[in-house]
Amino acid sequence: MHASPTLDPAHVAIIGAGASGLMTAISIARSLASQGIDPRSNRILLIDGANKIGIKILVAGGGRCNVTHHVVDEHQYATTKPPIIRSAIKRFSAQDSIDFFEQLGVTLKQEPTGKMFPATDDAHTVLHALLDEVDRLGITILHPWRVERVEHSEDGFIIHSDREHPPIHAERLVLATGGKALPKSGSDGHGYAIAQSLGHTITKDILPALVPLVADPRSNWVRELSGISSRATIHAVSSTGKRLKSFTNDLLCTHFGLSGPGPMDVSRYLSSAKLSDKGAHLQINWIPDASFDQIDSELSTLGKAQLITHLRSLIPERLARSLCEQAGVDPSMPGHSITREQRRSLSHLLTQCAVYIQSDRGFTHAEVTAGGVPIEEINRKDFASRACDDLWLVGEILDVDGRIGGFNFQWAWSTGIIAGNAIAKSISSSVTQGD
Numbered sequence: 001m002h003a004s005p006t007l008d009p010a011h012v013a014i015i016g017a018g019a020s021g022l023m024t025a026i027s028i029a030r031s032l033a034s035q036g037i038d039p040r041s042n043r044i045l046l047i048d049g050a051n052k053i054g055i056k057i058l059v060a061g062g063g064r065c066n067v068t069h070h071v072v073d074e075h076q077y078a079t080t081k082p083p084i085i086r087s088a089i090k091r092f093s094a095q096d097s098i099d100f101f102e103q104l105g106v107t108l109k110q111e112p113t114g115k116m117f118p119a120t121d122d123a124h125t126v127l128h129a130l131l132d133e134v135d136r137l138g139i140t141i142l143h144p145w146r147v148e149r150v151e152h153s154e155d156g157f158i159i160h161s162d163r164e165h166p167p168i169h170a171e172r173l174v175l176a177t178g179g180k181a182l183p184k185s186g187s188d189g190h191g192y193a194i195a196q197s198l199g200h201t202i203t204k205d206i207l208p209a210l211v212p213l214v215a216d217p218r219s220n221w222v223r224e225l226s227g228i229s230s231r232a233t234i235h236a237v238s239s240t241g242k243r244l245k246s247f248t249n250d251l252l253c254t255h256f257g258l259s260g261p262g263p264m265d266v267s268r269y270l271s272s273a274k275l276s277d278k279g280a281h282l283q284i285n286w287i288p289d290a291s292f293d294q295i296d297s298e299l300s301t302l303g304k305a306q307l308i309t310h311l312r313s314l315i316p317e318r319l320a321r322s323l324c325e326q327a328g329v330d331p332s333m334p335g336h337s338i339t340r341e342q343r344r345s346l347s348h349l350l351t352q353c354a355v356y357i358q359s360d361r362g363f364t365h366a367e368v369t370a371g372g373v374p375i376e377e378i379n380r381k382d383f384a385s386r387a388c389d390d391l392w393l394v395g396e397i398l399d400v401d402g403r404i405g406g407f408n409f410q411w412a413w414s415t416g417i418i419a420g421n422a423i424a425k426s427i428s429s430s431v432t433q434g435d
Ligand SMILES: Cc1cc2nc3c(=O)[nH]c(=O)nc-3n(C[C@H](O)[C@H](O)[C@H](O)COP(=O)(O)OP(=O)(O)OC[C@H]3O[C@@H](n4cnc5c(N)ncnc54)[C@H](O)[C@@H]3O)c2cc1C
Pocket: 015, 016, 017, 018, 019, 020, 021, 047, 048, 049, 050, 054, 056, 057, 059, 060, 061, 062, 065, 066, 067, 068, 145, 146, 147, 148, 176, 177, 178, 179, 181, 182, 185, 186, 187, 188, 189, 190, 191, 366, 367, 368, 394, 395, 396, 397, 405, 406, 407, 408, 409, 410, 412
């Protein structure tokens, strides 16, 4: 959808037409309409630099778009202010998302993991429903229209592009520019510079999150297991072995290192720990819930049974053989021939296996960003900026990131709805005052 900017200042310009920006625009327009104010006045502008709108929605969940999760709470997010998340999720919950999409004609179905996907298993269904609603409500999308800088004065905001477009004047502004993950989608971190120019700060570290991990040469054996997948408990641990964060989920060994939901969930905690502790690494329990003592005692009672036969019942055979090799044990040995030392070494590798990580795979392969505009700089009630009047910030630009499972979209939906309602209130009070 292309359109020329209005000559009158826009009531509100939303920079970024990703999940949070689309939701904010819909929320403003619906809320205005419910107050008897026609939103079809070309004065709600969605501005996006991308050629194609909604790429992240289309690629999400492997092209199926994991819209939300059956149960969402603040514990699924990394943040400095859990109460803000708790309150946002309470005010627009996972059930509200389910109802919202149902109303747009998109039925969501729940998978055994609790993840919610469109029943069509096609992310296009989600994007089309949002864009149709934007269209129905008369919201204008300008794209490709990359915002380079924004000036703020008493009259509002002047939004500049580097192209030949004339600047746009808006009374209110929303930053929904996302973070730095998947920069080819248009979210390249420039939103942070815009936020800073309007008085905000950004966290010292901006790191890729939900990102695959590259093995350090000390753990090259992981690469040799490329193609193996297994459920495991993965701990990010400090150089002294202190457990910092743990996830139990599927893990995939690849030609570069580790991928899959478990390693991706833990990635931001490891990367963040490695900033101040180079020796931070992963510790993997290949048999979730089993302790060293349990496994050690199991192995000590194998008797004549072959070690590999037992291990095969617990983990993939190639993994079992690799761990035996590292423990210096012949996997074809009968249980009773294994020395105590070998058994303990193997039990250790099975339940507390150190894996050293060189780096993550960077923003190109990351699903979200850890870091951003500190949540303390936002008014928790409505996501308005505390640094600049008539400015709101929503979605991933804020320093909040969720684990895999639909939590990041839920954050985008919740913040968009809440900010949108507040913006509509602000517009309606200025309209009734004769704006
Ligand atoms: C591969 C992948 C898979 C994912 N899968 C899931 C999933 O299944 N479930 C889930 O919950 N989350 C998933 N996520 C995360 C989720 O997509 C994001 O958290 C969410 O899209 C963030 O929404 P947002 O609107 O805040 O930002 P974005 O979606 O990043 O949107 C920001 C928009 O702002 C625009 N923009 C940025 N800067 C400018 C500028 N200067 N001028 C104009 N426009 C600008 C961009 O073009 C972009 O369209 C996935 C992410 C990736 C990369």
